[in-house]
C-alpha cells in the first residue's frame with residue numbers, strides 16, 4: 001500500500017554539523033556517528049535498544065534504523081541503550097538528550113525479557129508507563145518493533161502507541177510521515193502497523209519484495225575501542241545481511257512462520273555482486289577487515305559458496321552464524337581458506353524421528369558426514385545448538401542427544417573443541433507450538449533432562465546450559481497478554497532480579513504460568 005508522501009521527507013544529501021548539546025563520552029570512541037544541527041530538524045527520534053550498549057551495538061536492527069532515519073534531512077535519529085546502573089536516567093548518546101524530549105521513542109525488541117527494561121527506561125525518564133496516562137501531555141510517541149513483539153503484540157499493548165510488525169524498509173516513508181503528523185488514521189493504513197488503541201483482527205507483515213533494491217547501511221556506527229571491548233561484542237566487524245526470511249517451516253521457529261505469512265517465497269536474497277559491493281564499501285567505511293554474515297535462513301542462501309569465494313578473493317575475513325549440514329561442502333572449503341577454525345551447526349535434537357517431526361529435515365548421518373569433512377579439511381572446533389523441552393521430547397530423546405554429542409566428540413577429540421549451547425524450548429505465538437501447555441511437571445522434566453544431558457556430555461564437550469528460572473519468566477512473557485501489565489509495572493519498581501519476579505508473581509511463577517494457560521490464550525490477530 002502506498003500513501004502520498006508530502007513535502008516533509010527529503011533524503012539527506014550530506015552529513016550535517018555537530019550539535020552543541022553534550023554527547024555521551026562513549027561517542028569519542030565511535031565512528032560513523034550522525035551529528036545534525038537541531039535547528040533544521042523537524043522530527044527527533046530516539047532509536048533504543050532496551051539492553052546494555054555492548055549487546056545493542058551488535059544488533060543489526062539498531063544500525064539499520066539509525067542510518068535509515070538519518071537519511072532524511074528533517075529527521076534526527078539518535079541512539080539510547082539501557083544504562084549500566086538500574087536507576088540512571090537514560091539519555092541519547094549523540095546529544096545527551098533526555099528521552100522525554102524526543103518526538104518518537106523507537107524500541108527494537110528481540111527478547112521478551114527486555115520488556116521490563118523498556119518500562120524501566122520510561123519510568124526513569126519520567127514518562128507515564130501506560131498509554132492512557134500519556135494522552136494529555138506532551139509525551140513522545142512510543143513505537144516498538146522486532147521479533148518478540150511481532151509474534152505477540154499483546155503484552156506491551158497497554159503501554160505503547162504503535163507496534164510495528166515486519167520489515168521497516170517496506171514502510172519507512174509512510175510510517176515516518178504518520179509519526180511526524182501524529183496521524184493515527186494514516187498510520188493505521190501502513191502495512192505492519194498495529195495500533196493497540198484500535199487493534200486490528202488481521203495485519204499484513206510489512207515485507208520488502210526485493211532485497212537487492214533495498215537500502216542497506218554501509219556506514220554502520222561502530223565502537224573502535226580497545227581489543228577487549230571488541231571481543232566482548234556479540235557480533236563484531238561489518239554486519240552484512242545476506243538474506244531475509246526463511247522458506248523452511250520448523251515448527252518451533254518464529255522466523256519461518258512470521259516471514260512466511262501469505263508469501264509464496266518468504267526468503268529473499270541479495271545477489272553475490274550486491275553483497276560484494278556492500279562488503280567492500282562497508283569494510284572501508286567501518287574500518288574493519290571482518291564481515292559478520294547475517295540472515296535467519298542463511299544456511300539456505302543459494303549462492304553461499306560463490307559469495308564466500310568472492311570474499312576470499314578480496315581478502316575479506318568473514319564469519320557465518322551456522323551452516324546447514326546438507327549444504328554443498330565447497331562452503332566448508334571456503335571457510336577453511338578464510339583461516340577459520342570453527343563452524344556452527346544446529347541439530348536441535350538427537351534423533352532423526354524427532355528432528356523430522358519438527359520439520360527440520362536433516363539426518364544424523366548428514367551431520368556426521370558434514371562434521372567429518374569439516375574436521376578433515378582443517379576445521380578445529382564445532383559449535384552446536386540443542387533444545388530441551390520440545391513437545392514429544394522424552395528421556396529417550398535425551399539419550400539420543402548424548403549419543404549424537406559423543407559421536408561428534410569422536411570427530412572433534414578435545415573437550416574444548418566441541419561447544420554445545422543448550423536452550424529450553426520457549427513456545428512462541430504464531431508458531432505451530434504456540435498452544436503447548438507447559439506446567440510444573442513439564443518444567444521439572446526439562447530440568448531433569450538438562451541434568452541428564454549435562455552428565456552424559458560434560459566429559460566430552462564444553463556445555464552452556466540454560467537457566468530454568470529465566471525460561472519460566474520468558475514463557476510467561478512470550479505467550480501472555482495485556483493482563484500481565486500490572487505485574488510488569490511491579491517488577492519495574494524492583495531491581496528486576498529473579499527473586500523480584502517470584503515476589504511479584506504471587507510467590508510461585510510456575511503456578512502463575514499454569515493459571516495463566518487455563519485462560520483463553522488464542523491471539524486475536526492473524527499475520528498475513
Ligand code: SF4
Nearest residue numbers: 246248250253256296
Ligand atoms: S531453518 Fe532456521 S530460520 Fe528457518 S524455520 Fe528452521 S529454524 Fe527457523
